Amino acid sequence: MSSVDLTLRVNGKAVTAKIESQTSLVELLRETLRLTGTHVGCDTAQCGACTVLVNGRAVKACNMLALQARGMEITTIEGLASTSGEMHPMQAAFKECHGLQCGYCTPGMVMSACELAGRVKNPSDTEIREALDGNICRCTGYQNIVKSVQMGLAAMTK
Amino acid sequence: MSDLSNQSPLGQAVKRKEDYRFLTGGGRYTDDIKLDNQAIGYFLRSPHAHARIKGYKIDAAKAAPGVLGVFTGSDIKAAGIGGLPCGWLITDVNNQPMKEPPHPVLAIDKVRYVGDQVALIVAETLEQAKNAAALIEVDYEVLPAVVKGPDALKPGAPQVHDAAAPNNTSYVWQLGDKAATDAAMAKAHHVTRLEFDNNRLVPNAIEPRSAIAHFDRANDQYTLYVSNQNPHVERLLMTAFVLGLPEHKVRVIAPDVGGGFGSKIYLYAEETAMVFFSKQVNRPIKWTSERTEEFLAIAHGRDHHSVAELGLDKDGNFLALRVRTNANLGAYLSTFGSAVPTILYATLLAGQYKTPAIHAEVTAVFTNTAPVDAYRGAGRPEATYLIERIVETAAREMKIHPAELRRRNFITSFPYQTPVALQYDTGNYAASLDKCLSMADVEGYPARKAATEKKGLLRGIGYSCYIEACGIAPSRVAGALGARAGLFEVGQIRVHPTGKVTVFTGTHSHGQGHETTFAQVVADRLGIGMADIEVVHGDTDRIPFGMGTYGSRSLAVGGTAIVKAVDKIVAKGKKIAAHLLEAADTDIEFKDGKFSVAGTDKSLPFAQVALTAYVPHNYPLETLEPGLDETAFFDPANFTFPAGCYICEVEVDPETGHTRIDKFTAVDDFGNIVNPMIVEGQVHGGLAQGIGQALLEGCIYDVETGQLLTASFMDYAMPRADDLPTFQVGTTCTPCTVNPLGVKGCGEAGAIGSPPAVINAITDALGVREIAMPATPQRVWQTLQQNRA
Numbered sequence: 001m002s003s004v005d006l007t008l009r010v011n012g013k014a015v016t017a018k019i020e021s022q023t024s025l026v027e028l029l030r031e032t033l034r035l036t037g038t039h040v041g042c043d044t045a046q047c048g049a050c051t052v053l054v055n056g057r058a059v060k061a062c063n064m065l066a067l068q069a070r071g072m073e074i075t076t077i078e079g080l081a082s083t084s085g086e087m088h089p090m091q092a093a094f095k096e097c098h099g100l101q102c103g104y105c106t107p108g109m110v111m112s113a114c115e116l117a118g119r120v121k122n123p124s125d126t127e128i129r130e131a132l133d134g135n136i137c138r139c140t141g142y143q144n145i146v147k148s149v150q151m152g153l154a155a156m157t158k
Numbered sequence: 159m160s161d162l163s164n165q166s167p168l169g170q171a172v173k174r175k176e177d178y179r180f181l182t183g184g185g186r187y188t189d190d191i192k193l194d195n196q197a198i199g200y201f202l203r204s205p206h207a208h209a210r211i212k213g214y215k216i217d218a219a220k221a222a223p224g225v226l227g228v229f230t231g232s233d234i235k236a237a238g239i240g241g242l243p244c245g246w247l248i249t250d251v252n253n254q255p256m257k258e259p260p261h262p263v264l265a266i267d268k269v270r271y272v273g274d275q276v277a278l279i280v281a282e283t284l285e286q287a288k289n290a291a292a293l294i295e296v297d298y299e300v301l302p303a304v305v306k307g308p309d310a311l312k313p314g315a316p317q318v319h320d321a322a323a324p325n326n327t328s329y330v331w332q333l334g335d336k337a338a339t340d341a342a343m344a345k346a347h348h349v350t351r352l353e354f355d356n357n358r359l360v361p362n363a364i365e366p367r368s369a370i371a372h373f374d375r376a377n378d379q380y381t382l383y384v385s386n387q388n389p390h391v392e393r394l395l396m397t398a399f400v401l402g403l404p405e406h407k408v409r410v411i412a413p414d415v416g417g418g419f420g421s422k423i424y425l426y427a428e429e430t431a432m433v434f435f436s437k438q439v440n441r442p443i444k445w446t447s448e449r450t451e452e453f454l455a456i457a458h459g460r461d462h463h464s465v466a467e468l469g470l471d472k473d474g475n476f477l478a479l480r481v482r483t484n485a486n487l488g489a490y491l492s493t494f495g496s497a498v499p500t501i502l503y504a505t506l507l508a509g510q511y512k513t514p515a516i517h518a519e520v521t522a523v524f525t526n527t528a529p530v531d532a533y534r535g536a537g538r539p540e541a542t543y544l545i546e547r548i549v550e551t552a553a554r555e556m557k558i559h560p561a562e563l564r565r566r567n568f569i570t571s572f573p574y575q576t577p578v579a580l581q582y583d584t585g586n587y588a589a590s591l592d593k594c595l596s597m598a599d600v601e602g603y604p605a606r607k608a609a610t611e612k613k614g615l616l617r618g619i620g621y622s623c624y625i626e627a628c629g630i631a632p633s634r635v636a637g638a639l640g641a642r643a644g645l646f647e648v649g650q651i652r653v654h655p656t657g658k659v660t661v662f663t664g665t666h667s668h669g670q671g672h673e674t675t676f677a678q679v680v681a682d683r684l685g686i687g688m689a690d691i692e693v694v695h696g697d698t699d700r701i702p703f704g705m706g707t708y709g710s711r712s713l714a715v716g717g718t719a720i721v722k723a724v725d726k727i728v729a730k731g732k733k734i735a736a737h738l739l740e741a742a743d744t745d746i747e748f749k750d751g752k753f754s755v756a757g758t759d760k761s762l763p764f765a766q767v768a769l770t771a772y773v774p775h776n777y778p779l780e781t782l783e784p785g786l787d788e789t790a791f792f793d794p795a796n797f798t799f800p801a802g803c804y805i806c807e808v809e810v811d812p813e814t815g816h817t818r819i820d821k822f823t824a825v826d827d828f829g830n831i832v833n834p835m836i837v838e839g840q841v842h843g844g845l846a847q848g849i850g851q852a853l854l855e856g857c858i859y860d861v862e863t864g865q866l867l868t869a870s871f872m873d874y875a876m877p878r879a880d881d882l883p884t885f886q887v888g889t890t891c892t893p894c895t896v897n898p899l900g901v902k903g904c905g906e907a908g909a910i911g912s913p914p915a916v917i918n919a920i921t922d923a924l925g926v927r928e929i930a931m932p933a934t935p936q937r938v939w940q941t942l943q944q945n946r947a
Contacts, residue, residue, distance in 0.1 A: 004887040016641065029864040030190075031192075034192070035183065036183070036187075036189075036190035037182070037183020037184070037185070038183070039187070039364075039365070039416070039721070040189070040366075040368065040446075041364040041365065041416075041449065042449035042870070042871050043448055043449055043450070044449065044870050044871060044872055045365060045451075046870070046872060047871055048447075048873035070894060074594075075184065075705055076183065077181075077183040078182065079181040081182050081312060082506075085182075085769075087178070087182065089640075091181040091182065094177070095173055095174065095178070095179055095181060096173065098173075098174070098835050098836070098838075098839045100177060100180055100181065101416065101417075101669035101670070101671070101839060101843060102180075102363070102364070102365070102416045102668050103176070103177075103180025103181075103185045103414065103415040103416065103669070104185070104187065104363075104364045104365040104417060104671030105364045105415025105416075106180050106181060106185075108181055110181065121262075123234055126880070128274040128879070129224075129882075130879075130880050132878075132879040132880075133878050133880050134880060135877075135879075136364060136871065136876050136878060137364070138362055138363055138364050138417050138419070138843075138847070138876070139417055139669045139839075139843045140590065140839060140842055140843050140846075141839075141842030141843045141846035141882060141908075142842075142875075142878075142882055143842050143882070144842065144847065144884055145879065146879065146884075149599040150518055
């Protein structure tokens, strides 16, 4: 084990941390930076609760070493709302469509949904369901999540 | 819902107050909390399903870097700590109490399932704790294991608890009139018989269990943060029945909880051990379960094997239902493990039907598997699956349309006393059936079937008419049936001097949206804005008491306690207003947030009365205490009985065995509805779990070794977005008669009603009588091949 210095950007700000080389990205976010909005629901990159954006791509942060993110731009759920606290259109859509219940999978779900905006224009219900295949929600049955994503994407592309 | 000032929010799809924090990363779940000087706990678990512990070597682990403590069953035994209690006493057919073998906090002498907790290691870091755990040597004598319920009763089966539960049996229990059932069955024109398993499930809330135990030496006070559905019950069970700690010196906080579905009701060994040893370590101890640990050690659900017989006369009238069920309890009695396959199961076997004679016998057995307890629906899905599968099968055998056979047997007059203990207060089953038939466009089914067949696929339709008993529970009834706790609820309304209100509830929200729904109820009654109300839950130091959230009880029981407390506030407010308005108490009316003298234009706003209560300069101090803060306990007179009708249509690809749910229609009677958006969300989530049980989910232990073969999300198929259809949901309404809100509860219906609808649809599509759950592509394909052969 060895400590290493790491510099990256998190939610638009440069961050420098001294970490163990085996520290995962999600540990860095949750334990070192105390950004606890990113959650851990499994340890096999199956549930997607830890999804964040790395240079704009949705990545399961339990499955990436913090060191692999050196110099990269990380966006977490804490980085979406405006500085005055106004929710991002995707966050607002989840609230409007009741796309969340217990809230635990929600940050990962919202981050995956945000990434979709950059990839697909006007996705169908089926395309959204396929795109969210990597995020498990145990509460909602997904129907309102699909609605939320449709509304959020429409608002983001306005 | 921009302006609620002039309109009651009751019955409106009000957006949730709690969502902002969940959506912006501000949720505060147990693992998000980091206490000063916090150490990490790790549990060494049994790698064997069944083994005798002949000794331990823990010195190397104790000396490992960063280790603060290593504790085993020897420490538990030395401290004289008894086992975890079971909250429900079942009395068997011979009038004897169930067998309750000890459920030690850390394994003593024997381990009884893979994952049984053997040692707690506390260290500075998780890595150090894990490294130290690897240095512990446990001398195991591996014993043969038994994992399936029926196998536990076979001669020569491994004995999980030896003499403490001979023949692996906790109890053989019965309900109903056996002689009348046998006699009616003997006269039946037609008897339909089914034998099947109700598959074992893993609840899998996405937030794994987590706890932080902290002993504050300066104040001689314990604090436990825990991902839990009922913090007061957790504290009561832990202090009074296990650790003997003074209840008032233990604070249990269940902060934001990321889903429960029953699995976070129970007092678990992990947090109990952590609380006890936190004093010795004198550091806060945090433990968060890993996902595989969840699969191994959380309480599982279902796992019944049943034989059911339904006797009918020549017209299809039900004469008798006879049920024999083997319920797998797992290795130990979990907190409500004994109640699930009895009180929450057999009492529902009447379903929506006026079957005159019902008899059920339940044999509950121990096996070398994780304990089984309530999981969303808890007993009622097992009862519904049994009834709705056998009714559908009987309809096919007697060539009566499944909807018609159900309608012919519906209970139509209320109150209705079933032959299995419950009394239904109200309902209209035909109304839900009719609405569902129409919404599902059953008339258009033949055309859809033809279109499907043109594509070379198979199409089937399945029905399910469920009933459940919710609003748990009338304490007196529960007590007579063996409950060791009351099941009332507590609500406190604190009106602040400015007229703002804090609501304290003994229920716990872990996705259900209580912060919104309960505020709607209070806003309606007090005529104040939603923004002026805050709902607090999940902390034994802030809330007087509570029994928590499960059994779809929160609004029916907890919401009613809040209403009762509001009533007290209004009654006191009237006295204050009467004094200020110089009128008699009896002349004061309270409406739309104003106290007024009947028949005059003299009135006072709610906030002014509140201020007067706290600034009592002009106040009837001789007869009335200052302040405006009231608490109410509510114990319901009966259960509530949500019921509904679900219709499922599937398309099956005979080449791959893949089943696609093409249409799923759900019509529920939940009585009155406070927030239709939240209710719909609850139905969606329940349907997803029920469809998961029917198509995807199955917890499998190796029958030889007792190893859990489905211990990760890679082996256990959770429903994902592309596994599920868009549901069509609707409601009917017969207001509940046992609470002033007229509400019944909506949390479990989807999980209860949907599995038989799906399986009835698949068997219809395949033209077979039976298929086991989960109906995976492999199983469907095999069934088709066997059918062709």
